[in-house]
Every structure is written in structure tokens, then in C-alpha cells.
Amino acid sequence: MRTYGDGTARRAALREVSIDLYPGQLVLLMGPSGSGKSTLLAVLSGLLEPDSGQVLADDDGAMRDIWQLTAKEREQHRRKHTGFIFQGYNLFPALTARQQLEIVLKWGEGADGGDARRRADEMLERLGLGNNKNKKPAQLSGGEKQRVAIGRALVKNPSFMFADEPTSALDWENGQKVIELLRDAAHQRGASVLCVSHDARLLPFVDVYYHLDDGHLERRELPAE
Ligand SMILES: Nc1ncnc2c1ncn2[C@@H]1O[C@H](COP(=O)(O)OP(=O)(O)OP(=O)(O)O)[C@@H](O)[C@H]1O
Ligand SMILES: [Mg+2]
Incomplete structure (x- = not known):
């Protein structure tokens, strides 16, 4: 459960929701604007504390509630195991x-400069950004920026990947590339x-599909292919 505001303005953005995420699975979460999707992602990824409930994650072999960790431990867990692609x-x-x-590798896992550069370049090549390595965001197109953001989340090989509308700013050709990259990260x-x-x-690309409406989560059947 996660609410925003207090007193009479208090409103639940997430109610009693339960979701299981497994290694090797690409899960799609759909639902109308304001239904609580970004809130759920933030709670699951350790960015926003729920009012009640648990987020159990496998942390190097032990199941732990990330919201019972100290802030420092949770930050470590996030840096080491979690990739997040933000809306925008x-x-x-x-x-x-x-x-x-590079900064994610150096700062997140203490990689040395040469190692960070090699892995950053390898990932950018995979994303078709080999010729854009030295460009800053203002010099990149929307689709290129989106791919850099994905590269940043993927480069550390996280166990958990959260992507908030990663294809919304893209044409379908680029959107398809993005969902394929996310599927590869899982599969x-x-x-x-x-x-x-x-x-x-995106439905044909995913393994599992959930629908969120006004803070209520429901697993739905995927349409037959
Ligand atoms: N910081 C906040 N303070 C108060 N209310 C908030 C805050 N963040 C979100 N909300 C409210 O919580 C509800 C869920 O918001 P959330 O951002 O999770 O929705 P969403 O499903 O991601 O929507 P969208 O598809 O538009 O991104 C909305 O009613 C929103 O107005
Ligand atoms: Mg959102």
C-alpha cells in the first residue's frame, strides 16, 4: 500500500497489490494514466517507501525485504542489482x-577506468550507438537518448530491470528495438x-502481462499468437 498526501487529502496510489518477478522473464505492466504504475515501479526498485507491505528480493542468495534494509544497504542493493530506465x-x-x-560502472561497482570504458563501448556498439559515443544528450535524437538510457541500465548486468514507458517517445521501429533489448536482458x-x-x-514480446487500475493489480492472459 502506498498513499500520497495526508489528512483528508490522503489518497491511495497503490492498494493491496502483489506481483512476482522471476529471473528470465519480461513482464509488461499496463494501465491508465494515474493508475499507479510509476509508483509501483518506484516501490519495487527501492526508490519510494511503501506505507505497508514488503518487497522481497534475492540479494546474493538470501531473500530480504529491501524496505527492512538500512538506507545504506538498500542503496547498495540498488546500485549493484537494479537498473532503472526513467520516464524521460x-x-x-x-x-x-x-x-x-562509464560513471555507472565506476561509481556503482568501482570498476577501473579501462574496464569501464571497454564495457561502455561494447554496450554502445550493441545498441547501434558506436558513432555517437562522444555526443552529449542535446546532440542526440530522442531514440538515441532512449538507447543511451537503456545502455546505462543494462551495462552493469542488473538482476532487476525496471523500465517506465521506455518506448513512449519512439517510433515503432525504435520501440521494437527497445522491447527486444529488454527481452534479451531477460531471456x-x-x-x-x-x-x-x-x-x-508490445504484448507479443512479453512473457507475462499485468493490468493496474486505480491501484488494483490484476494478472491478465496474453492474447493467443
Ligand atoms: N508525489 C506525489 N504526490 C501526490 N500524489 C502523487 C504523487 N505522485 C503520484 N501521485 C498520484 O498518485 C497516482 C498514481 O501516480 P503514478 O505516477 O504512479 O501513475 P502512472 O500510472 O505512472 O501514470 P502515467 O501513466 O501518467 O505515468 C496519481 O493519481 C497521481 O496523481
Ligand atoms: Mg508513470
Whole structure:
């Protein structure tokens, strides 16, 4: 349960919701605007504390409630195991594409400079951004920025990936590339991936589909192929 505001203005953005995420699965979360999708992602990823309830995560072999950890432990868990693609990229304006990825590796896991550069370049190549490594966000198109944001989330090989409307700013060709990358993160790298979207065209790419409406979560059947 997560509410916003207090007193009479108090309103529940999430009610009694329960969701299981498994390694190797790409899960799609749909629902109308304001239904609580971003709130749920923030609670699951350790960014926003729920009023009640647990978020159990496998942390190097032990199941732990991330909201029972100290703030420092939770921050460590997030840096080490969680990739987050924000609604609207959240790139650092002053950094080049390559630096956006390097900083995650250096700061997140203490990788040395050479290792960080090699892995950043490898990921940018995979994303088709080999020629854009030295560009800053203002010099990149929307689709390129989106791919840098995805690279930043993927480069550390996180166990958990959360993506908030990662295709909303893209044309369908680029949107398709993005959902394929998220599917690869799950199917090839064994990550648990939770993707929020309004776009029903993503349904054929995913393993599981949930619908959220006014804070109530329901698992739905995928349409037959
Ligand atoms: N910081 C906040 N303070 C107060 N209310 C908030 C806050 N953040 C979100 N809300 C409210 O909580 C509800 C759920 O918001 P949330 O951002 O989770 O929705 P969403 O499903 O992600 O919507 P969208 O599809 O538009 O991104 C909305 O009614 C919203 O107005
Ligand atoms: Mg949202």
C-alpha cells in the first residue's frame, strides 16, 4: 500500500497489490494514466517507501525485504542489482553517451577506468550507438537518448530491470528495438524485467502481462499468437 498526501487529502496510489518477478522473464505492466504504475515501479526498485507491505528480493542468495534494509544497504542493493530506465531518460546533460555508462560502472561497482570504458563501448556498439559515443544528450535524437538510457541500465548486468514507458517517445521501429533489448536482458542474461507501457503492440514480446487500475493489480492472459 502506498498513499500520497495526508489528512483528508490522503489518497491511495497503490492498494493491496502483489506481483512476482522471476529471473528470465519480461513482464509488461499496463494501465491508465494515474493508475499507479510509476509508483509501483518506484516501490519495487527501492526508490519510494511503501506505507505497508514488503518487497522481497534475492540479494546474493538470501531473500530480504529491501524496505527492512538500512538506507545504506538498500542503496547498495540498488546500485549493484537494479537498473532503472526513467520516464524521460534522466541523462546527465554535461556527459557524453560513453561517460553516462562509464560513471555507472565506476561509481556503482568501482570498476577501473579501462574496464569501464571497454564495457561502455561494447554496450554502445550493441545498441547501434558506436558513432555517437562522444555526443552529449542535446546532440542526440530522442531514440538515441532512449538507447543511451537503456545502455546505462543494462551495462552493469542488473538482476532487476525496471523500465517506465521506455518506448513512449519512439517510433515503432525504435520501440521494437527497445522491447527486444529488454527481452534479451531477460531471456539471455536472466534478468527480471518489468516494463511499463501503454502500447499494446508490445504484448507479443512479453512473457507475462499485468493490468493496474486505480491501484488494483490484476494478472491478465496474453492474447493467443
Ligand atoms: N508525489 C506525489 N504526490 C501526490 N500524489 C502523487 C504523487 N505522485 C503520484 N501521485 C498520484 O498518485 C497516482 C498514481 O501516480 P503514478 O505516477 O504512479 O501513475 P502512472 O500510472 O505512472 O501514470 P502515467 O501513466 O501518467 O505515468 C496519481 O493519481 C497521481 O496523481
Ligand atoms: Mg508513470
